[in-house]
Amino acid sequence: MKIFFIILAKELISFMRSVMLVVVVLYSFTVDIYIAGSGIEIKPKNVTVGYVDNTGGGISKKILSRLHQPEFVEPKSYLSQKALSDAIFNKEIVVGIVFDSSFEKNYRQNKVVKLNILLDSTAAAQALTTLSYLQNIVIEFEKLDIPIEIKSHKLFNQNADNHQFMALTELLSIITMLIVILTAIVFVKEKEDGTWDVMLLMPVSPKIIILAKSMSQVLIVMVGVILSLGFVLFGAFDTPMNGSFWLFILFTFIYAFSSAGLGLFVAAVSKDVMQVAQLSIIIMMPLIFLSGAWTPVYAMHPVFQKLSILSPLRYYIEGSESLFYRGTSFIDMMPYFGGVLLLGTMLYWYGFRKIGKLF
C-alpha cells in the first residue's frame, strides 16, 4: 500500500513539474469548454435575411417586422433580385425573400399569392428549421382565427439554452480525450525510455504499479472536472443540476477509470508517443462523436446504433445528461452505471493484461 502511494505521488509530482502540461490541461478544462459553450449555436438563431420589395407597401413590411430576434436579425433591403442572389452566393445572407410587384394587390383581392423565398441550404438541418419558422410566421400573419392554443413546455431546459448543453458535451469529450492520452503517454514514455521493463522486474507487484500510475492520471482529470464544474459550468453558464452532484462525481470517477483502461490498451500496442497520438485520435474521435454527443443515438445510422452499445462513453453521456437535466433518480440511473461499469471493467482488465506482460 505504501508503494502504491509513493508511485502515485511520484506521478503527480512529475506532472506538476511540467508547467506547460499543467497549463494545457487547465486550459482545456476551462477556456476550451468556455469557448465551446459560448460559441456554438446549432439552432437557427441570428439568421441573416435579405429582401427585395417591389410592392412599395404595407403587407410586406408587416411580414418583415415579424422576423425578429433571436431567430432572425433585421432584414436587409436589396435593390434587385440580382444583388440579393449575389449576397446569398457569397454567404452574406442565408434567406432571401422576394415580394413581387403584384403581391400586395392580389392579396388584398383575396387571391392566393406566392411569396418567393430563396434559401441557402448548405446546412440542411438549419435550412429546414428556418423554413418551418417562416411557415409559422406566415400562418400566424394570416390570422386564420384558429381557436387553438399550443401550450409548449420544454422540459428541463425551458429556454432551450444551448450554451450549457454544448459546454457539458465538451466537458464530457475533454474528460475522455485527456484521460486516454495522458494515461497512454505516461506508460509509453516508460517504454520509450526503456524503464518499463525495469519497473516490471522490480520486486513490486506490477498490478500495484499499473494501478497507481493510472490512478494518478484519473486524479488529475478529476481535479480538472471539479474546477471546470465550478468555474465554467456552474459559474459562467449556470448549468442546472437536477440530479445528485455526488452521484455525478462517482459516475465520472468510474468512467475515468474505464477510459484509463482504454489508455492502457493504446499504450500496450504502440511503441512511441507518435503512435499513441495517432492511435488515440483514431479510437477517440469516433467514440466521442458517435456516442450521442452531437446526434442522439437513436437518430444515427442503424449500424452505428448497434456499435454504440459497445461504447462506455455512450452510457456516460446519456447518464450525465439525465443527471444534469432530467434529474433522474438513482434507480433509473442503474442501466447507465451498469453499462459503464461492465464495459469499463472489461477494457481495464484487457489493457491491464496487455501492458503488464513483460515479453
Added chain:
Amino acid sequence: MKIRTVQAYMLKEFMELYRTKLIVMVYLMPLMIVILFGYGIRMDVTQARILIIDNDQSQLSRKLTTAFEHTKYFNAKTTYMSEKEALRTIKQAKTDVILIIPSSFEKNLYKGLVSELGVFIDAAFPTRASTIEAYVQGEILSVAASVTKNMPSQAQGMIELNSRTLFNQAMRDEDAIVPGLIGLVLLVAPAILAALLIVKEKEKGTIFNFYASPLSKGEFLLAKILPVFVLHSLNIFILFLVAIYLFEVPFRGSFLLYWLCSELHIMISLAVGMLISVITKKQIVAVVLTVIVTILPGFLYSGMLMPISSMSGESYIEAHMFPVMYYNHILYDTFLIGQGLASDKILLYLAILVGFLIFFFTSGVLLLKKEIK
C-alpha cells in the same frame, strides 16, 4: 540551399515514417473519420419519438394523429397512459415529445372556443428541442388550417410559400456535412503528425544532429514538412472520391481550385503543427495542445454546424482568427455552389490563406533555436 543535405534529411524522415508504420495511419485516420462521421452525424431531426395522448377520440383528433404518423419527422405512438406515466418515459429518455389532445377538442374547435393542446418536449438536447417544437407547431397549424379553411368565416387571401432552396436542393445532411469533414480532417491529421516531428528529437536528444548540421533553420523545417506534405496530398484525392462516390455529394466547382486550395490548407495545418512542435518541450504537451487547438475550431468554425454569418459577437471574431473558416468557405463553394474564382470573396480568402501560411511558417522559423541556450 544545400539541396543534397535537404534531400538526405527528407529521405531519413520518409524512412522513419515508413518504419513506424505511421504511413498507414496517415491514410487510415482521415478516411475513417470521414466515413464514420459522414454516416454518423445527423443534424436534421427525423423520427422524433412522439407520444400522443388522445383524450378526444374524435374525427379531428384522429386526423391530427395520422398527420403525425405520416411524416418522416415523427415516429408517432398513441397511448392511453396517464400524463404522469408519459412524463416518466421522458425521464428515462424513451420519448422526445408528448402531445396531449384535450377532450372535446373537436367540438370546441367548431364552436370557435379556444382549446389548449399540451406539448411537452425533452429539452436536454436543446437544438433538437427547438426544431421539434417548430415541427409540432407547423404540423398542428397546417392540419387546423386545412379544417378551418372550409368554414365560411375565413374569406381572405392566402399566402403560399414558394421556397427555392439553393446549393443543396434535396436538403441532404451528407451534402452539408461531408465537405466540412474534409476541412476538419485535413486540419487535424497533418497537424498531429507534424506536431511531434521536432519535439520528438528534442526529447530524445537527436536534435543535436541538427544543431551540428550545416542546414539552416528554414531548410530544416522544409525537410521535415515536405515528406509529410507529399504523403498527405494523396488524401485530397482519396477524400474527394469518397465524398463524390460514397456520399454522392455533388461537385459543381473546378477541381483545380479544390486541389490547389486543399494543398494550401494542408501546408497551413502542417505549419501549425510545426509551430507547436517548436515551442513545446515535451511530446505529451505537443499532442494535447494540438488536439485542443485543432479539433474544436475545426468543428466550431467549419460552417458545418452553423453558418458563420449567424454567429454573433466574440465567436464571429474568433471564427475569423482560424484559417479553417476561409478554407471551408472555398470548399463548400467548390462542392455545392460553384462560383469559383469569379467571386471576389474567394480570391480574398485565398490571399488570406496564403497570409496565414507565411505567418505560421515564418514564426516557426523565428522561434526555432539552432543552438544550446
